Amino acid sequence: MPHIKQVAITGGTHGNELTGVHLLKHWRSDPAQVARSSFTTELHLTNPRANGLNRRYIDQDLNRQFSLDDLNNTALLGYEHQQAKALNALLGPKEDPRVDFVIDLHTTTANMGTSLIFNSEDPLVVGMAFYVQQQLPHAKLFMDPGERLSDTFLTSVGRYNGFLVEVGPVPQGLLRADVYNETQVVVMHCLDYLDAFNRGTLPNLAGQREGFCFVEKVVLPENEQGELTAMVHPDLQDRDYQPIAPGDPFFMTLAGDTLAYTGSKVVYGAFINEAAYYDAHVGLSLMDKIQIELKSEPTAD
Amino acid sequence: MPHIKQVAITGGTHGNELTGVHLLKHWRSDPAQVARSSFTTELHLTNPRANGLNRRYIDQDLNRQFSLDDLNNTALLGYEHQQAKALNALLGPKEDPRVDFVIDLHTTTANMGTSLIFNSEDPLVVGMAFYVQQQLPHAKLFMDPGERLSDTFLTSVGRYNGFLVEVGPVPQGLLRADVYNETQVVVMHCLDYLDAFNRGTLPNLAGQREGFCFVEKVVLPENEQGELTAMVHPDLQDRDYQPIAPGDPFFMTLAGDTLAYTGSKVVYGAFINEAAYYDAHVGLSLMDKIQIELKSEPTAD
Structure with a gap:
């Protein structure tokens, strides 16, 4: 290089x-x-x-x-x-x-x-x-x-x-x-x-370290008028990079009811309740935990 | 009443x-x-x-x-x-x-x-x-x-x-x-x-409860161009309603130097690092701790 x-x-x-x-x-x-x-x-x-x-x-x-x-x-x-x-x-x-x-x-x-x-x-x-x-x-x-x-x-x-x-x-x-x-x-x-x-x-x-790879963004629940009807669940708030398993508390409705994560496998949250994503009503990103490889030692010519 | x-x-x-x-x-x-x-x-x-x-x-x-x-x-x-x-x-x-x-x-x-x-x-x-x-x-x-x-x-x-x-x-x-x-x-x-x-x-x-009474707003340090040169000190951040004594760390300059509180008596912080006050470069409010009195029992006619 x-x-x-x-x-x-x-x-x-x-x-x-x-x-x-x-x-x-x-x-x-x-x-x-x-x-x-x-x-x-x-x-x-x-x-x-x-x-x-x-x-x-x-x-x-x-x-x-x-x-x-x-x-x-x-x-x-x-x-x-x-x-x-x-x-x-x-x-x-x-x-x-x-x-x-x-x-x-x-x-x-x-x-x-x-x-x-x-x-x-x-x-x-x-x-x-x-x-x-x-x-x-x-x-x-x-x-x-x-x-x-x-x-x-x-x-x-x-x-x-x-x-x-x-x-x-x-x-x-x-x-x-x-x-x-x-x-x-x-x-x-x-x-x-x-x-x-x-x-x-x-x-x-x-040669290898643990990391996270973006899977998808998750939109907060909305009503037919496109208004938010739920927010990030208090048990998920602030738990970036922690595992989210099927059935875990995911959202809380404005009425206080818990909505569970309905995915089929364990994922990891990131950008949980990032204010910048509210214009698109995005509540968080889901990530996979991965092993990142350093394919060769970085060396200048 | x-x-x-x-x-x-x-x-x-x-x-x-x-x-x-x-x-x-x-x-x-x-x-x-x-x-x-x-x-x-x-x-x-x-x-x-x-x-x-x-x-x-x-x-x-x-x-x-x-x-x-x-x-x-x-x-x-x-x-x-x-x-x-x-x-x-x-x-x-x-x-x-x-x-x-x-x-x-x-x-x-x-x-x-x-x-x-x-x-x-x-x-x-x-x-x-x-x-x-x-x-x-x-x-x-x-x-x-x-x-x-x-x-x-x-x-x-x-x-x-x-x-x-x-x-x-x-x-x-x-x-x-x-x-x-x-x-x-x-x-x-x-x-x-x-x-x-x-x-x-x-x-x-x-008949009486402890409270806080507004004293003054404190502006963050600025240079001659009106740009911020310091921010709320990490030891003061998040310590709303806690005492601030003369000499306590108050601001941290962009270069990382500590500026002490130069007041003459103990005060209490509130709205410490409130984003809404940045347009006026206000860093926090100072409060006095007071005893609030309930002058009579509230009773309807």
Whole structure:
């Protein structure tokens, strides 16, 4: 694998997730923290207009607009459609990117702790997740592999389909110091990893680690008028990454009745009661627990 | 005191506080829950437009628009200015209200548990707080007495300056079942209290109970550009209603440095890191611990 020369740290991709926005401000005033001598680090606030209004987005979720087809579709004229094209020009272009690796900072209202989200089986990317989890054993690995060019995340604009750091729980529109500190620690480990990779000084990494793979989103019950009739059950609330078995309490109706999980096998919850998904009435994601393999040791040429 | 004939339960006064909005939907489908034979209960979603957009407000905070001067000021033309006038026509008018008692349902992102907020020393109002706390000893009493006609809260439109039920922590824009259930329990006690008052069957209430009285709001540190340079300190986060002594950790700068509380006496925090106050960069409210007196037993004529 070639050396990593250019790393971008991005925040405010969702404008009301303030942690990344303020870490960028901090690092701009103290660039030494994100500098590593073997590569250049750049910092980008990616949805300043939504951030200025303290909203997730203006017209559409920016972090779903980066498939190559959509980037090339001149009929898509929403604010975030345009912003994705601008970011592709700044960081990419996707077919032959200038930036090697994008680390995008997010938060969630769900009790997901520190989640490392990546959509690539590339050893450089998987190796970063394994390295960070080796330093921070409480971090969870959240993998949904796919093709980089069709991937819709901002991170897919880099040469490697990089890394989304997702920390919670924190409400939208505010800063929690614990979440701010934790996000900063994770990013330091990510940068140290890329630096060690470039220098050939990576420690031994496990060949396999436990992780979670996205299965499906689950919509909350609605009535015929499309109004919510139930919410996440109190026994499921805050139990991200815990098993959900057939028959377990799943939803609670507005009248207080329990609705059970009707699936046929054990799954695991994530993004349980994420506020950002209420516009689509999504209550949680279901995940499979998987073993993630590091197919070869990441080594620069 | 005269009998209570007409009680209004209101929700969605802040459009992204979903708990009250959905309790209203539930009670509309099951009116027996909020019915008491000695008075009539009516249910009102008070800021439907902000709720439809999942925002606290459209133009200005609705729950600051109910002073008599503002209600009579025809130059105030914002959406919530107009909505306040419409609600005053529906529930009031403030000088001679149709509705006797307004119970307004709110949530907070702060770790305030169950807070009973009222701005009146009237024995009927204070008695409700004492009664609810007798049933739910974890509930906190939050009092800021003033004149009903100049009070800016929606609850001041009723004949008695009623009661704001504030439960948290819950992020904006979502439902937590625990907060939903707790809010419902509090409202049931409020209605039972008014019913017992009308019937002359109130239990003995304490003459005095501990509570908290608003002192001032504290703004987070800013730079010359008006940008936040610090956040609530991790040792203060989630410690609502706990003492803050001179020298205690208060804020943490973006660089991680601790700023101490510089006041001269012990105070108590509330609304610590409330997302709704970030537009004004307010980090928390300071409170005094006080003894609240029930000046006479509430008794109907």
